[in-house]
Structures are given as structure tokens and as C-alpha cells.
């Protein structure tokens with residue numbers, strides 16, 4: 001791209017142009033067999049993605065939201081239960097909790113990683129809940145609900161600190177369902193296991209989204225659940241297919257939540273390229289750090305703890321005067337985004353949840369300052385220089401005016 005052309009927040013056209021032949025071959029194969037639902041393309045992708053995540057099973061479903069919902073349902077979570085998660089996430093996390101019949105309970109994030117803060121989780125479990133040692137039942141005092149699960153979200157492609165979360169979950173008998181919808185291929189160094197673990201391999205199950213803009217994106221809607229639990233995988237296969245494991249013999253009421261064969265075929269093609277795309281994103285993140293570093297600007301860059309290999313689904317920085325910065329960058333053709341502008345506990349949809357402004361100060365503080373800069377594998381060094389100089393120009397004006 002030239003020095004003055006627009007820099008999109010996300011370029012979804014180039015990767016599809018590059019893979020056009022491989023992708024159209026998937027359509028051709030599906031058309032020639034009319035194998036649109038289930039079959040070898042779905043099974044092949046499930047096997048490949050399970051291997052990629054280091055899990056024994058992958059169940060392809062219709063979206064990341066389906067993946068979360070089916071994981072909660074298959075894990076036995078339902079009415080009377082509460083599931084702990086963060087207010088700094090996309091609403092699908094809590095929609096899936098509510099749609100399983102349970103209720104979301106929020107714990108604030110760590111200001112450095114923007115993910116669930118294990119110390120605040122511990123404080124919530126110890127001070128806001130009662131634990132019955134005999135029944136191993138944890139009760140939220142405010143709502144009287146059984147706290148059944150915790151859902152850490154690996155937001156922006158950055159891992160939540162899983163060791164202490166898993167430790168607390170073990171101590172309080174909580175199921176862990178990871179929301180890995182933004183974290184395909186991210187890795188966590190478990191001090192406990194003394195090894196790197198892939199996102200989606202550490203909880204009882206994990207949800208992935210293949211929404212087109214994700215690091216691994218379909219050409220439409222798609223999602224998957226990964227797990228090492230065979231029984232859970234079997235239940236999710238039934239739930240996604242109207243509660244049947246044999247055609248027209250329904251053990252339970254289920255859903256129409258299958259992964260399309262064409263999407264599975266496309267994802268299988270793209271999965272082969274994911275390691276390279278991830279490296280390109282990581283290299284772009286290093287370049288942003290170098291470029292911002294040289295300027296000494298007052299921009300808070302993403303923090304990457306030594307135990308995390310982030311995959312930079314998003315490159316989120318914090319600045320003063322965020323809205324003005326976005327306007328200024330937009331005026332010179334640079335796309336940006338906010339993930340997310342309104343914390344979930346302050347969304348209208350949760351007006352009746354009993355939460356109020358001030359309940360989760362870290363999330364509230366960062367929500368007013370975060371901005372996602374352009375990030376995609378094909379982002380060039382010169383485009384990044386323009387993003388950084390555009391940001392710096394604005395910040396120096398904002399500071400002196």
C-alpha cells in the first residue's frame with residue numbers, strides 16, 4: 001500500500017485473495033458430493049483442530065456462542081447456578097451463561113493483562129461466597145445461587161493466568177470453561193505442569209469462534225468446542241444435532257448448532273496457514289513496541305507476562321483522550337476499534353442484574369481509555385509507522401493543548 005492509502009483496522013480481503021484457489025476447491029468438492037452437513041470435511045477439521053490445540057476432542061458447531069452454550073449445558077450447568085466471568089468481554093460470553101439457565105457473576109480484571117484477576121477471584125470466593133466442605137457446594141451470598149463454574153476469557157489473544165484460576169477452581173469445586181474465542185493458538189506456561197499449554201486445553205472445555213475476523217476465521221459463521229472429556233464431547237455432539245446420536249432417535253431436546261461442511265473445509269485450509277499468520281501478528285506486535293518505544297510516547301502498550309505467548313487477535317493500547325485519537329486517525333484513513341466501550345455490567349441488557357457503576361473499577365477505567373490499533377497478518381511495517389506517527393502526532397497535540 002502507498003504512503004497515503006487507507007489502513008484498515010482489519011484486512012479480510014487479502015488473505016482470501018491469496019487462498020482463492022484452495023478455498024474455491026472446497027466449494028467445488030462440496031458441490032460435487034452435495035456433502036453440505038457433517039461428513040469428512042467436518043470430521044477432518046475437528047481432528048486437525050483438536051491436534052492443533054492439544055486436546056483429544058473437538059466438536060464443530062455453528063458459532064462461538066453455540067460453543068459456549070453447549071459447553072455449559074453439557075457440563076450440567078443450568079437454572080440455580082451462577083458462572084463467574086469478567087465484565088470486560090463480548091456479550092456472547094454472558095449470553096451463553098444466561099441461555100444455559102445460569103446467571104453470570106462478574107469479577108474484575110487485572111489492569112496489566114485485561115483478563116480475569118486471580119486475586120480478585122479469590123477475594124470473591126472467600127468473602128462473597130459460603131463453601132460447604134461436606135457437600136462441596138459454593139453459594140453466592142448475594143443471590144443465593146450455587147457457583148458452579150468459572151469462565152476465564154483469553155481476551156485479545158492474551159492468556160488469562162490459568163494456574164491460580166485452576167487451583168481456586170479445584171479448591172472450590174468449580175468447573176472451568178475457557179472462552180478462547182479470541183485466542184487460537186495462544187500459549188500459557190503452566191508453572192504447575194512445567195510446560196507450555198495451548199489455549200483451550202486447560203479447562204474442562206473451551207469455546208472457539210471462527211467468525212470471519214478471528215485469527216482463524218470462516219467465510220461465514222462457525223465455532224468449536226475443545227475438550228479432553230469424552231463424555232462431554234459426546235453430549236455436545238448430541239446437543240448440536242437436535243439431541244440425537246442416531247437419526248430421529250432423540251435422547252434430549254437439542255439445537256440446530258452444527259458446523260457447515262463448507263465452513264469446515266475452509267477452516268481446514270486456513271488452519272494450515274494459522275501458524276504463519278500468528279507469527280506475522282507477533283512480529284507486528286514487536287514492531288509496534290519498537291516504534292512506540294522510540295517515541296517515548298505516553299501510550300500503554302499490551303503487557304505480555306513471561307508465562308504468555310499472546311496471538312494478538314487485537315493490539316489494544318491505552319491512551320488519554322481516546323475518542324479524539326480515534327477521530328484523528330479516522331480523518332487520515334486509519335481504522336481503529338474499541339473492545340469494548342461499555343463494560344457488560346453497565347449494559348442496558350443487564351440493568352436488572354443488581355450491578356452498578358463503581359462495582360468493577362478496573363474494567364470501567366480501562367474501557368474509557370482502550371483503543372485497538374490495526375492488526376492483521378499482512379499489516380506492513382510502513383503502515384505501522386503511519387499508525388504510530390499518527391498516534392504520536394495526536395498525543396503531542398492533546399498534551400500541549
Ligand SMILES: Cc1ncc(COP(=O)(O)O)c(C=O)c1O
Pocket residue numbers: 063064065066089090092093153155179181182208209210211222223
Ligand atoms: C470473547 C468472545 N466470546 C464469544 C464470542 C462469540 O463468538 P461468535 O461470534 O462466533 O458467536 C466472541 C466472538 O465475537 C468473542 O470475541
